[in-house]
Amino acid sequence: MWLDFSSIIWLTAKVSLLGSFCALDRTAFLQMMLSRPLVAATFAGMLAGNWEIGLLLGAALELCFLSEMPVGTMIPTDDTLLALAAGGAAAALSVLPQAAGRLPTLALVVLLSTLPWAAFTRKVDGWVRVRNAQLIDEVETALLAGHTLDDGERKVAVNFHLHGLLNFYGAAAAAVALMMFSSLLVAPMLLFLVPDWLQPLTDRLLFIFPVIGIAGLLSNMNHKRQLVVFAGVAVVLLFFL
């Protein structure tokens, strides 16, 4: 029913250590959308051996938390960590016999086992930001002690910068490892509980995540005209079904 323990450890380590580079892109480095679930989950899926199920999960998660914007001091849910853990876990579990022919249902149960960690990802992000804010004091102390920012071999600025990145990376890797490990244990049980006669429904239930995201995005829009446009396009498309 479960993967063997050595595979769980190996795949969790691989996805958390390599996949967490995507998490750096979120705030600490580049910000080139490598951290979007569509990209991160596909990458995690590729690392764990099945990028297609990672891509499916990424598409389901992409719009889900998009209405939470990092505007001002607000820290949104870290959908990158969720996507990495879910993408990696789903790809790893796709080799199980009970997942054969049931990949959309597997994707659904993996998402259901990962999403309860959403609040935890916000906490992790908050902890790292608080820790990194303390680095400024440490740089000030170094400067007051008479060091310049590239003080010989000490390279104060570079070191503090790398320290900040390392905080983000370490926290992301630990969080992904924890979430993926728990999902690898919980999701096979959930999959086992889904009876065959329910599969036509569970194979299609993934639609709920993009729908939540679409409703969130529409509620964030300022003008009522956009709702009229949405409703208008939706009605026109109804005739093409």
Place this chain on the structure above:
Amino acid sequence: MQCLGLAYAIYPLLKKLYGHNPAQLIRRTRCYLNCFNSNPYLAAGILGFLVHMESQGEEMGDQGLSLSSSLSALYGAVGDNFFWNGLKPMASALAVMIFFWHPGLAGPVFLLLFYNLVHICIRYVVYLYGVHRGIGVLEKIDSLRLPLLRNIMEYITTVSLAVTVFLMVDYFNFKSSLGATLFYLLMLLLIAGLWWYRKNVHRSFSLKNQFALMRKS
């Protein structure tokens, strides 16, 4: 953390200008460690502006720094609105639409190429304007008409979200016409319900929470 990045980015110029006097170099570096919070993409314009001012002398550098605090707030608001509320949702919505239309790597590839092309071009232009024209970078950002572009992007996002809902019917493989229509209507009904919930119940709940926190503090 952004102020450390700002100090790190401008440090090569400071070293070139004040490298002969370590005490002055440390003093100038510390000036750039004051609180700085802006949009990470439009911060390139402020950096260019600060480079322009600092290279004209210490006094001008101080003036640049005092002006940069209001510039960072302004660019923070404009940039957050354009990038986080406009470009990012639009790129994501289009990428998801592409995924449901043609499942494969086209969606993620589109997201990466499209978003990066736009933000790298804007970063490059505003930085160069800041370096060469100083405060003239304001005119350049104004000429980009970011708020208008943001409104246009919001319409594109809306249309692509509606098309995504339509494409999901085909993706989730409803064979009969009746089943497809019912599924489509169910999704629209759910979107309407969730929209109403977020607009009314969720928002008032969040406001109540915020008031409770304010009272506590």
